Amino acid sequence: MALDIATVRRIARLARIRVPEEELPVMAEELSRIMDWIEQLNAVDTSNVAPMTSVADMRPHQREDAVTDGGVPEKVLANATDRVGNFFTVPKVVE
Amino acid sequence: MSDALTHLTIAEARDGLAAKKFSAVELAHAHIAAMEAMRDLNAFVTETPEIALERAGQSDARHGAGSAASAMDGIPVAVKDLFCTEGVQTTASSHMLEGFVPTYESTVTANLRKAGAVMLGKTNMDEFAMGSANITSYFGPVKNPWRLNDGKDRVPGGSSGGSAAAVAARMAICATGSDTGGSIRQPAAFCGLVGLKPTYGRCSRWGMVAFASSLDQAGPMTRSVRDAAIMLQSMAGFDPKDSTVVNEPLPNFEAAMAGSIKGLKVGIPIEYRIDGMSSEIEKLWQTGIDWLKDAGAEPVEVTLPHTKDALATYYIVAPAEASSNLARYDGVRYGLRVSADDLTDMYEQTRAAGFGREVRRRILIGTYVLSAGYYDAYYVKAQKVRALIAQEFAEAFKKADVLLTPTAPFPAFAIGEKMDDPVQMYINDVFTVPASLAGLPAMSVPAGLSADGLPLGLHLIGKPFDEATLLRVGQAVEQAANFTALPQLLGKA
Numbered sequence: 121m122a123l124d125i126a127t128v129r130r131i132a133r134l135a136r137i138r139v140p141e142e143e144l145p146v147m148a149e150e151l152s153r154i155m156d157w158i159e160q161l162n163a164v165d166t167s168n169v170a171p172m173t174s175v176a177d178m179r180p181h182q183r184e185d186a187v188t189d190g191g192v193p194e195k196v197l198a199n200a201t202d203r204v205g206n207f208f209t210v211p212k213v214v215e
Numbered sequence: 216m217s218d219a220l221t222h223l224t225i226a227e228a229r230d231g232l233a234a235k236k237f238s239a240v241e242l243a244h245a246h247i248a249a250m251e252a253m254r255d256l257n258a259f260v261t262e263t264p265e266i267a268l269e270r271a272g273q274s275d276a277r278h279g280a281g282s283a284a285s286a287m288d289g290i291p292v293a294v295k296d297l298f299c300t301e302g303v304q305t306t307a308s309s310h311m312l313e314g315f316v317p318t319y320e321s322t323v324t325a326n327l328r329k330a331g332a333v334m335l336g337k338t339n340m341d342e343f344a345m346g347s348a349n350i351t352s353y354f355g356p357v358k359n360p361w362r363l364n365d366g367k368d369r370v371p372g373g374s375s376g377g378s379a380a381a382v383a384a385r386m387a388i389c390a391t392g393s394d395t396g397g398s399i400r401q402p403a404a405f406c407g408l409v410g411l412k413p414t415y416g417r418c419s420r421w422g423m424v425a426f427a428s429s430l431d432q433a434g435p436m437t438r439s440v441r442d443a444a445i446m447l448q449s450m451a452g453f454d455p456k457d458s459t460v461v462n463e464p465l466p467n468f469e470a471a472m473a474g475s476i477k478g479l480k481v482g483i484p485i486e487y488r489i490d491g492m493s494s495e496i497e498k499l500w501q502t503g504i505d506w507l508k509d510a511g512a513e514p515v516e517v518t519l520p521h522t523k524d525a526l527a528t529y530y531i532v533a534p535a536e537a538s539s540n541l542a543r544y545d546g547v548r549y550g551l552r553v554s555a556d557d558l559t560d561m562y563e564q565t566r567a568a569g570f571g572r573e574v575r576r577r578i579l580i581g582t583y584v585l586s587a588g589y590y591d592a593y594y595v596k597a598q599k600v601r602a603l604i605a606q607e608f609a610e611a612f613k614k615a616d617v618l619l620t621p622t623a624p625f626p627a628f629a630i631g632e633k634m635d636d637p638v639q640m641y642i643n644d645v646f647t648v649p650a651s652l653a654g655l656p657a658m659s660v661p662a663g664l665s666a667d668g669l670p671l672g673l674h675l676i677g678k679p680f681d682e683a684t685l686l687r688v689g690q691a692v693e694q695a696a697n698f699t700a701l702p703q704l705l706g707k708a
Contacts (some may be wrong), residue, residue: 123583135538135582136545137575138563150637151579157638158527158593164600171598172605175429175654176416176679180458195318199549208547211558 122155123148220245221385225442228388229286232278239289240277243271243333246291250335250386253704254357258371258380260296261304262336267291270333277331286469287449288331293387295378296337297344297424298324298433307424308340308352309486311550311569321422322454322458323433329566330449335387338377342571343541344398344426347643350630351374351573359406359627360702363667365600372402372643378436379406383702389437393423395430396529397623397647398702400659403436404622404672407661407698409689410436411443412647414680415654416461419454427536428459430529440660440689444468445684461680471683476513476691477682482615486522487646489624495665496621503619503662503673506695507688517611517618521604525649526641528604530582531597532652537574538581544569576637605653612678617688620646622659622672650676661687661698668703 123131128148132139139147192204202209220242223231231237247264274289283289294300297307299317304310320328328334341351342548348370349357357376360383371380375392379402382390392399403410411434425431435446436625443541448469453462485502488497504514546552546565553564570578584593611618624645633639650657656679658659659672677685 127583128579131582131586133563134586135578136542136559136562137570137578138567139575147576147579150576151583154530154576154580154582154637158530159526161527161531161596161600164521164524164596164603166596166603167601169599169602171595172602173598176414176459176461178416178461181455181462183397185453192318198318199315201546201549201552210547211554211556211561212537213558 122152122159221249223388224439225286225290225388225437226439227379228290233283235674238662239271239333240268242289243267243291243392243407246335246387249384250551253386256360256380256384257355258338258357258377258384258386259293259336260306260308260339260354260377263303264336266303267333267335269693274331274333284329284331286445287327290332291388292327292332293335293338293378293381293390294324294376295340295375295391295393297340297393298391298422299422300324300334300337303337305337305424307343308354309342309569309571309574310315311544313551317548318599319422322419322456323423323450326452327391327449329545332449338390340377340379341374342574343424343537344374344393344395345537345573345577346373347397347640348400348633349373350634351571353571356630358630360704361406361627361669362703363669369627370405370630370671372405372627374398375402375436379408379509381435382406382408382438384704387524389435390435391433391443391450392436393431393433394511394651395426395533396651397644399434399436399648400657400672401623401643403659404661404670405627407670407700407702408436408438409440409443409658409660410434411447411685412651412656413447413451413682416459417656417680417682419449419452419457421454421458425540427533428540429536429665430533440686440693441469441472444686450691466683468682468686472686472690474687475511476507476688479512479617479688480615481507481512481688482517482611482618483514483521484517484522484611484620486519486619487620489495489645492621492624496624496671499663499673500621503692507619507691510691510695512688512691515614516617517649519607519611519649519651521600521607522649524600525652526598526645527654528600529648530580530641532594532601534577534581535585535594536581538578538585541574541578573637592666601652604649608653608655615683616678618676620674620676622646622674626665626667626669626671646674656682656685658685658689660692660696662692662696663698664700670700
């Protein structure tokens with residue numbers, strides 16, 4: 121199996137997705153099946169190939185470095201699940 | 216009368232509105248009634264009849280004053296629920312975004328609105344556009360209006376399954392879709408529609424819920440090739456808010472369709488003849504080649520040797536980008552929040568509860584291939600194979616003006632099939648993913664029915680920013696195929 125349970129536990133932590141301990145074996149098996157299938161790429165010779173980093177053959181356009189938007193706290197906060205004044209809230213992180 | 220109104224193409228509706236044969240409000244009413252009558256298909260997450268009638272009224276005023284905004288003025292459109300729409304819930308069919316009401320409008324829907332289009336509602340889709348059967352939606356699967364007599368509901372394809380079902384069932388004249396690896400073209404094939412994925416950079420991605428940013432592209436889903444040209448005209452264009460959108464004047468796509476395809480070289484990629492492809496699909500492909508030959512085009516064999524590696528490449532690149540894009544769903548600023556005492560706990564529980572199984576799977580794959588120690592082995596490797604795939608297309612286009620392939624290896628399957636193994640589901644996109652990786656424009660055109668009576672599509676791939684040739688050849692396929700069948704749900708025409 122490409123991914124063992126410890127690896128899945130670690131990447132779930134990195135991805136900030138809780139995977140209950142009892143679901144780890146199933147998830148490891150599913151992900152391993154996908155990764156095993158992906159391994160076929162190892163057979164492709166890419167020794168003289170530069171990785172593709174942009175799709176279109178073009179330079180991203182630039183614009184003037186100026187403020188174009190802002191000053192709309194009500195819009196920004198409209199979908200907050202919890203707000204205090206003009207702030208989003210999170211659980212206490214500093215004791 | 217109202218039944219006839221829902222069977223019009225965009226071009227016919229445009230001409231009817233201009234000739235004052237009916238009003239935009241009448242057109243909207245007919246489609247709202249169809250939308251309500253066919254709720255069983257589950258094509259819409261949110262219906263917006265009030266907005267439709269209001270915008271139709273405004274459209275009638277413009278038509279009355281002789282100042283129609285565009286060919287789309289007054290045309291009822293369904294919008295895939297990953298385009299942010301100001302004041303209207305936008306969910307990407309995820310529990311994570313249930314109840315999310317954007318305070319802004321995506322560029323593509325703003326362009327359509329400016330063109331006078333009338334939004335009917337927001338269509339169901341695979342969650343965050345991750346799927347090929349519309350079965351990963353938090354709001355339940357969409358049923359394909361094409362059905363057989365075996366009592367089983369078929370999938371509409373995905374991820375733009377709600378959009379495809381809505382247009383095929385005559386609830387909307389046309390719909391927006393988005394395509395990352397085939398999400399416009401495969402559902403179009405499954406539902407007997409035209410689906411066009413433009414060149415990467417043709418339509419702005421601003422305000423679209425992001426899946427894989429180097430692949431995502433919006434496009435039209437319509438009942439004719441001409442309609443695809445008309446609708447694309449109103450969706451595409453430069454946008455300072457998307458740094459990857461091309462800054463060039465748009466051609467007139469409808470006008471560019473005129474003319475014959477005589478002498479055009481149609482590339483037939485030999486590697487697309489894959490194991491497991493049904494003989495029906497293979498036969499249809501050959502028929503398509505013959506059609507284009509009869510229309511004066513010249514078929515030429517081309518070779519794309521890394522076609523077989525495209526899917527595996529895609530399933531590294533797309534999840535990698537998704538894991539990064541979907542990091543924004545943290546329960547803090549919008550979307551679902553599961554309360555917890557500790558911040559990390561809140562993130563982890565929110566994301567476990569908000570994302571469905573396939574989305575979690577892809578985020579974990581993406582996190583893995585980007586993680587320390589694996590980045591070069593997987594992600595960089597995939598980017599290199601992607602470069603090879605793009606180079607091969609460039610080579611092929613030295614010999615050919617356009618490529619012809621099937622759209623999908625099989626017709627629509629029953630809801631519940633192909634669900635046990637994710638890799639089996641991924642095979643749906645084997646013919647559509649390569650063009651996505653290379654950023655090329657591609658289109659599915661309905662070409663016939665399977666022996667059972669389900670729609671099959673042919674797939675055209677064009678040179679970068681040459682949608683015009685794609686549309687012209689697509690029209691030749693359309694004329695030869697003369698696809699007039701209606702979904703069984705609608706009965707005989």
